[in-house]
Amino acid sequence: MSIKKVTVLGTGVLGSQIAFQTAFSGFEVTAYDINDDALEAAHDRFAKLVSIYRDEVDGAKDGKADKAAESITLTTDLAEAVKDADLVIEAVPEVMKIKQETYRKLGELAPQRTIFATNSSTLLPSDLKDSTGRPDRFLALHFANDVWRYNTAEVMGTKETDPEVFHAVAEFAGKIGMVPIELHKEKAGYVVNSLLVPLLNSAMSLSAGGYADPEAVDKTWRIATGAPFGPFQMIDVIGLNTPYNILVNSDEDGKKLAAWLKTNYIDKGKLGKSSGEGFYKYS
Amino acid sequence: MSIKKVTVLGTGVLGSQIAFQTAFSGFEVTAYDINDDALEAAHDRFAKLVSIYRDEVDGAKDGKADKAAESITLTTDLAEAVKDADLVIEAVPEVMKIKQETYRKLGELAPQRTIFATNSSTLLPSDLKDSTGRPDRFLALHFANDVWRYNTAEVMGTKETDPEVFHAVAEFAGKIGMVPIELHKEKAGYVVNSLLVPLLNSAMSLSAGGYADPEAVDKTWRIATGAPFGPFQMIDVIGLNTPYNILVNSDEDGKKLAAWLKTNYIDKGKLGKSSGEGFYKYS
Known part of the structure; x- marks a missing residue:
């Protein structure tokens, strides 16, 4: 279960940080948002992250941060965004209906092998799993704001999450410089x-x-x-x-x-x- | 309301630390406990504190810690211990009856001007004030274990505590190297x-x-x-x-x-x- 291609849905504060940190760590990243205005904003967020990383993150000088930003594929085409993804990290607005609708589309568009992870802070993965059509390949991967500094990634599955999927996502979190925090059961608010x-x-x-x-x-x-x-x-x-x-x-x-x-x-x-x-x- | 002579009642873990820190800060300190065995144990505690202070506290080398320990007057005579005290800090066992009995004796033996402060963690000063016979000159002054490192001193009066007494005790706490934390109302558990x-x-x-x-x-x-x-x-x-x-x-x-x-x-x-x-x- 090898994760190489990662797609981030939603390029708000957290979504853009997750996409950037993942690209910065050498993964092939696609960032999706709903329209061109959102992508324009994402572009600006990445530019700001480049400057922050240059100042605060080891090894981010000498163009590595710039390259990370340039390497991210931005798109408003969901089918295109997920067609070859190993992992989709969902960071769309914290509104149940929006998330459920996103997962419904995603379940149809993404390959069978693709793992889905929600960054939701306030919803449990149980609340969303049925919309995904693949509860065994679905879990939560929860980041904290300013991922480069507060680098916890809380990993929390449902009872139906395949343990191998859980393990693969925790391992991926480590590879992008996060400290994986494994939850054995669902808990509102996670650990943090x-x-x-x-x-x-x-x-x-x-x-x-x-x-x-x-x-x-x-x-x-x-x-x-x-x-x-x-x-x-x-x-x-x-x-x-x-x-x-x-x-x-x-x-x-x-x-x-x-x-x-x-x-x-x-x-x-x-x-x-x-x-x-x-x-x-x-x- | 000048505090110069300080008497500490009880030479257990906290009592001995409070006495030592106060002596180390240049105050004239008497430490009271109920019998010679307790005073023997206090002597050992002070010796250990000397060694800790030498290692961990600025300015404690060159004999200053040793001098502090030597300067403390140890006694089992309560009347003698408090007869000229400006401030009595009570750190006897956390048992209501023992504390009340201590305050009853203390109220009779100490001069009218003497301020009483309890280090109790679990009792409120309100629970004890009536036993003191001088509720206006009574309050809590709560230290944390390892006072030289965790140097908060929580100051908490009752509705009857004279604001000048409160102020004088907070100021005293600062003079012995503590950070005074002022509580405006009684609260079980203080801030910490x-x-x-x-x-x-x-x-x-x-x-x-x-x-x-x-x-x-x-x-x-x-x-x-x-x-x-x-x-x-x-x-x-x-x-x-x-x-x-x-x-x-x-x-x-x-x-x-x-x-x-x-x-x-x-x-x-x-x-x-x-x-x-x-x-x-x-x-």
Whole structure:
């Protein structure tokens, strides 16, 4: 089960990073998106990644990053994109209907041997497997934003995923410079968010409840664990809208935290690092 | 409200560290314990701290650590220990009755001006304030194990604590090389355990539930947050009995985690780093 040709569906933030990292690692990559505007945007994203890799990634100077970007085939033709793919990594919008429709088409267009992997953060592969027509060759491969720095690739199958497929995808993840994190059973939030969400919620509870200021909470965390960033610094990087959207759809306690985030930060334009201010100011 | 003479009650693991760090920082320190055996043990603890400080703490060579140990007055006479203290830091066993009885005696023996601070991890200062006879001059000052490395000092008063006392104790914490973490309201677990416990529980849930192995969980955490240690490595350092004792007295989910810890680790003698093995092996 050899993976050589990889197709990435969706060229948004994560899709473009996955395509780029895979091409940078020497694989033959095709990136698909729905129209020319999207491909134009993808082109710009790749250009930005070239510049980031040059600065931050070992071995990315001397044209290797440029070559990776040039090597990616961009197309709006799904049939063409997947006709010879060993692995399709799906990174289309997190909307069940869009994903299901994508898998339905994909199941018809891709060769029988092609493995499908979803990068979905919020859906379980079980939610999608029936749309694929090949549940044994389908699983989740979950990347984190800024793949070149936060290089975990969480591998999570369903009960129907062929163990050889699971193994091949974990191995592929290693070959593109990721650290494969193998999950033995399906888990919403995978490992990373199953750990992060309770920490970030506890931190917000402390400050929203008036027990301690974000700075004090972060300081405590950094000293106690040796971590470079405290939970509020992490939320600033993630962006405050992400926890807000999770919390506003959760239980009573969560809704209270969401309201606190909204009133004190989001409504004031403090959306996190990318907006220049969140819990902290950035210049 | 000047703090110069400090008395530490209880010379166990934390008490001896607090006394030593305070003496090392140039304060006049008396350490009290209940009998000569306890004081003998304290003497040994101070000797070990001298050696640790020499290796790990800036400026501890050239006899400064030795001098700190020598400067500490050891006594089993409570009246003598507190008769001229500006601040008494209580680090006696975490048993309500022992603490209450200690404060009752202390309230009678110490001068009116003396501030009392409890290092209790599990009791709130509200639980103890009435025993002190001086709730306005009483608060919690909570240290972490290995104070020279994990140098947070959480300062937490009750509604009755005089703000000037709170301020003076926070300032004192800074003077002995701690980073004062100010809590505005009482919170069980302070900041540090309010953050750590949910993270460690989530990590144990992932492994106990068969989703991912401790190594995979730790790896994910280290990469995602840049922290030097994952949650299972942290538990190994803390010792598995600590989360076990918390979990076994908690809700259904907690009891399940406790049982998992017991069966797979504690019953096999895998108690953490100090026993040579926990989730990982140590040599």
